Amino acid sequence: MSLLQVEGLSIHFGGVKAVDNISFTVEPGEVFTIVGPNGAGKSTIFNLISRLYEPTAGRIVFDGRDITRLPAHDIAGIGIARTFQNIELFDHSSVLQNLLIGRHSRRRTRWYEDMLFLPKVRRAEREDRRIVEEVIDFLELAAYRDKLIAGLPYGVRKLVEIARALSSEPKLILLDEPASGLSVEETIDMAWWIEDMQKDLGLTVLMVEHDMSLVSRVSTRVLAVAEGKALALGTSAEVQADPRVIEAYLGKQENHE
Amino acid sequence: MRVIFKNSYDNDINLFEDRVHLLKYAVLLLAALVMPWVISAFYVGELTSVLIWSLAGLGLMLIAGHTGQVSLGHAAFMAIGAFSHLALMLRGWPFVPALIASGVITGLAGALIARPLGRMSGIYLAIATLALSIIIEDVAIVATPITGGIAGLFAPPIEFFGLMIDRYGTPRAFYYLCLTVLIIVTLGYANLLRSPTGRSFLAVRDSEVSARALGVNVPRAKTVSFALSCAITGLAGALYAHQAQAVNYESFLVLISITLLLQVVVGGLGSMHGAFFGAFVVVLLPQTISMARSFINTNTPFNLGAYPGMDTAVFALIILLMIIYEPRGIYGIWIRLRTWLELFPLYRKGMFRRTRTYLKTERMR
Ligand SMILES: Nc1ncnc2c1ncn2[C@@H]1O[C@H](COP(=O)(O)OP(=O)(O)OP(=O)(O)O)[C@@H](O)[C@H]1O
Ligand SMILES: [Mg+2]
Numbered sequence: 001m002s003l004l005q006v007e008g009l010s011i012h013f014g015g016v017k018a019v020d021n022i023s024f025t026v027e028p029g030e031v032f033t034i035v036g037p038n039g040a041g042k043s044t045i046f047n048l049i050s051r052l053y054e055p056t057a058g059r060i061v062f063d064g065r066d067i068t069r070l071p072a073h074d075i076a077g078i079g080i081a082r083t084f085q086n087i088e089l090f091d092h093s094s095v096l097q098n099l100l101i102g103r104h105s106r107r108r109t110r111w112y113e114d115m116l117f118l119p120k121v122r123r124a125e126r127e128d129r130r131i132v133e134e135v136i137d138f139l140e141l142a143a144y145r146d147k148l149i150a151g152l153p154y155g156v157r158k159l160v161e162i163a164r165a166l167s168s169e170p171k172l173i174l175l176d177e178p179a180s181g182l183s184v185e186e187t188i189d190m191a192w193w194i195e196d197m198q199k200d201l202g203l204t205v206l207m208v209e210h211d212m213s214l215v216s217r218v219s220t221r222v223l224a225v226a227e228g229k230a231l232a233l234g235t236s237a238e239v240q241a242d243p244r245v246i247e248a249y250l251g252k253q254e255n256h257e
Numbered sequence: 258m259r260v261i262f263k264n265s266y267d268n269d270i271n272l273f274e275d276r277v278h279l280l281k282y283a284v285l286l287l288a289a290l291v292m293p294w295v296i297s298a299f300y301v302g303e304l305t306s307v308l309i310w311s312l313a314g315l316g317l318m319l320i321a322g323h324t325g326q327v328s329l330g331h332a333a334f335m336a337i338g339a340f341s342h343l344a345l346m347l348r349g350w351p352f353v354p355a356l357i358a359s360g361v362i363t364g365l366a367g368a369l370i371a372r373p374l375g376r377m378s379g380i381y382l383a384i385a386t387l388a389l390s391i392i393i394e395d396v397a398i399v400a401t402p403i404t405g406g407i408a409g410l411f412a413p414p415i416e417f418f419g420l421m422i423d424r425y426g427t428p429r430a431f432y433y434l435c436l437t438v439l440i441i442v443t444l445g446y447a448n449l450l451r452s453p454t455g456r457s458f459l460a461v462r463d464s465e466v467s468a469r470a471l472g473v474n475v476p477r478a479k480t481v482s483f484a485l486s487c488a489i490t491g492l493a494g495a496l497y498a499h500q501a502q503a504v505n506y507e508s509f510l511v512l513i514s515i516t517l518l519l520q521v522v523v524g525g526l527g528s529m530h531g532a533f534f535g536a537f538v539v540v541l542l543p544q545t546i547s548m549a550r551s552f553i554n555t556n557t558p559f560n561l562g563a564y565p566g567m568d569t570a571v572f573a574l575i576i577l578l579m580i581i582y583e584p585r586g587i588y589g590i591w592i593r594l595r596t597w598l599e600l601f602p603l604y605r606k607g608m609f610r611r612t613r614t615y616l617k618t619e620r621m622r
Contacts, residue, residue: 050470076472084470088464092527096269100453101460107453111481114446114452121452122270129266168471202414 003028004206010253018044020228030133031198032222034129041228042208043085045122046174076105080201082174083163089149095160096145099132102167135166150227155186175207179214293429301428307541308435309496314520314532316490322526324482325462330386331490333393334511338363338491339498343410344403352415356495364484371483377477391515399508409505414496424500435496460480475602523579525588534587543568545587
């Protein structure tokens with residue numbers, strides 16, 4: 001059974017059909033990548049899946065459950081974590097604090113228990129910390145554990161955001177342009193991290209990415225979208241060779257000139 | 258410089274990360290306990306005011322500093338706390354239950370108001386809460402059975418295990434009473450900050466969208482934070498009523514709300530220390546200014562008696578300078594000073610150069 005099914009998903013902003021009747025499925029364990037020119041609606045698809053946007057039409061099914069009407073704050077709890085295109089970390093907190101906030105969907109204590117810091121709160125804190133430390137080990141972030149986000153280099157912040165997403169122990173992770181703004185070396189590292197997430201953690205990855213070298217290297221399947229519509233679906237090579245995809249990119253370039 | 262060796266997660270989970278840290282606070286507590294015996298009754302009163310404003314400041318800090326929701330109406334919650342506390346005491350409730358009830362009542366009032374306020378932010382929230390502060394003045398007059406109408410209410414003396422406590426008769430006892438309440442609230446606050454609830458508040462403050470994506474029910478977090486903030490401020494109001502001995506509709510004017518906000522900004526938004534530092538400034542600055550004024554009047558040819566608005570002007574100037582040169586408030590200065598002492602003589606000048614932080618609106622572009 002597919003882990004994620006998107007059926008006829010659409011959202012309109014006034015007259016703009018940002019996402020227009022898009023359907024696809026993501027199988028367990030695969031790296032599924034969405035590509036497309038700027039403004040194609042890729043981030044909007046992510047915002048729809050994480051329920052930050054209300055779809056105009058369509059259905060989203062995750063793990064056999066219809067989540068089209070689920071509130072956004074319940075999405076992390078069912079096993080979908082994400083990162084943002086323009087890093088959305090908690091700038092005034094340390095890396096460790098950020099990852100602990102990433103555990104929020106797994107919290108077991110209520111505010112008055114927290115206020116009294118009952119023994120069960122301490123137990124929960126230890127458990128959260130143990131899992132967060134596993135993530136820190138996995139992404140080799142130990143050197144930055146107690147550093148404030150505000151002072152970290154861009155590449156590290158990107159990684160911290162992924163670490164925060166992993167802290168919630170997701171089944172599916174949505175990565176919105178994980179390699180944008182990274183150097184060539186950092187992009188290669190990112191490819192390793194994504195492969196590790198898939199192979200070592202058994203995670204399913206849904207990714208938006210422009211860097212075709214990264215896309216071809218890690219993706220199981222690729223979906224190309226333009227102007228809110230799906231253009232082609234297949235392996236990275238198939239999609240890159242598709243005449244409609246080439247036209248969408250070239251057409252876009254002509255518009256820029 | 259001190260390096261802390263951590264060998265258990267509990268090092269980070271505990272309130273005090275090591276013995277030295279604990280010792281510092283033990284010394285501070287000792288100083289607070291001894292203080293009333295070394296200063297005059299007048300200054301015991303002033304110090305009690307510092308405690309009460311610290312408490313009120315902590316309340317506002319929770320919502321403004323740690324949850325990122327500005328409130329220009331917290332005097333209204335001091336009023337609710339004060340009136341409900343006195344009304345209960347005058348109906349025969351003992352001090353402690355009346356105090357707890359006043360906190361609960363103010364918290365519930367806050368929770369009720371937080372629902373509609375939760376959808377607002379920035380300037381709209383500021384205006385809405387400001388309106389609250391104005392409305393409460395009228396409510397205080399109209400709700401005569403509870404508030405005593407225009408005349409207001411007098412604070413009865415506090416009976417505490419056979420001990421009669423009032424601020425003039427037994428200033429030290431009243432000081433210790435306020436200190437106890439402040440310590441209990443401070444511990445509860447610190448507990449919140451080291452647990453999921455407090456972290457969810459910080460998340461709401463720093464990025465609502467990722468807070469939601471991580472599973473934080475944002476409206477609910479805002480409501481809990483606002484209610485707790487109001488409850489703490491309500492407790493401060495109740496203690497203030499005993500400190501002032503009488504309260505009426507003029508006790509909690511809008512100016513108090515604004516002063517309270519200035520207090521937490523000057524002290525340092527986003528740190529508990531800030532509420533305490535700010536309280537010292539708010540309580541002791543007018544005193545210092547008037548002392549400076551009389552010194553200048555008698556020892557120099559200038560006569561400042563002709564400028565009645567001086568206190569407010571100097572206060573405003575300090576705030577302005579603070580926001581320009583040290584946006585992290587007195588707490589920021591304190592951190593720098595502490596680091597300087599710890600690293601002496603290795604401190605480098607550029608060490609605390611601020612990394613540019615962006616306003617949310619800038620970041621969205
Ligand atoms: N909240 C919104 N309100 C109005 N229009 C929106 C909103 N969000 C997205 N859009 C529009 O939807 C379209 C798709 O935007 P989206 O951010 O999904 O593009 P993208 O494929 O992620 O592009 P990029 O590669 O630049 O990130 C754009 O025309 C954008 O202006
Ligand atoms: Mg995008």
